[in-house]
Amino acid sequence: MTQPPNLLNDDGTTSMATMLLMSHHAFRRDIARLIRAVAEIKAGDRSRAEAVRGEWEKSYRQALHGHHTMEDAHIFPDIRGKHPELAAALDTLTDQHHQIDPVLEKGDAAFADLAHPEKAEAVLNELKMFLDQHLAFEEAEITPFLRDAKDFPVPPDENMAAIYAQGFSWSMQGIAPEVVERVREMLPEILLVKLPAAQAEFEARSERVWGAYAVGSATTSIPNDYK
Ligand SMILES: [Fe+2]
Ligand SMILES: [Fe+2]
Numbered sequence: 001m002t003q004p005p006n007l008l009n010d011d012g013t014t015s016m017a018t019m020l021l022m023s024h025h026a027f028r029r030d031i032a033r034l035i036r037a038v039a040e041i042k043a044g045d046r047s048r049a050e051a052v053r054g055e056w057e058k059s060y061r062q063a064l065h066g067h068h069t070m071e072d073a074h075i076f077p078d079i080r081g082k083h084p085e086l087a088a089a090l091d092t093l094t095d096q097h098h099q100i101d102p103v104l105e106k107g108d109a110a111f112a113d114l115a116h117p118e119k120a121e122a123v124l125n126e127l128k129m130f131l132d133q134h135l136a137f138e139e140a141e142i143t144p145f146l147r148d149a150k151d152f153p154v155p156p157d158e159n160m161a162a163i164y165a166q167g168f169s170w171s172m173q174g175i176a177p178e179v180v181e182r183v184r185e186m187l188p189e190i191l192l193v194k195l196p197a198a199q200a201e202f203e204a205r206s207e208r209v210w211g212a213y214a215v216g217s218a219t220t221s222i223p224n225d226y227k
Helices: 018-040 049-084 084-111 118-142 157-173 177-186 195-210
Strands: none
Touching: 018 049, 018 157, 018 177, 018 195, 049 084, 049 118, 049 195, 084 118, 157 177, 157 195, 177 195
């Protein structure tokens, strides 16, 4: 693997690259956790099977699909306009999004049938393979062009601020404290005030779904113990 990109810019500041890379970290962190959770189910511990199914159905697959949709609808057209030389890479990335969609659908069927956890195990391994390839390519080709984007969009109302705070409670878990500190500096007050409650809620959910779980201290888009 080539060196994964740092979350912070070279000058120690944050940018929209930091935000995107923290999401990628979370997708890697959580597919590793899903794989571990399904292995536990396969080994006979079904105590968290319902919670794990819910995490796939209501969170992971929705967040991943939503992330791809957001990139295709907003980030990629913007980059395409500014950097026409990236057209081929952007086309490849959008193709990869479309390759991942049917795997998510297979995942839905597999997680609905956790009596046969080997199905979910197979889908997760396939998804991880696609995802590792896709995220690394996107980070190599696209992230460098987001390093100058410094303005985080201010949520228009309290509702959106709460949704953003939920997103950050998800994407900050396992990120090194010194990086989180810089990210917080970039966030608007309307969002920051909602963060502690959102983080407490996310920690409670993590415990419910994963049982005991390790929290890393990553400075790149790759979780500390990611294989
Ligand atoms: Fe993507
Ligand atoms: Fe992405």
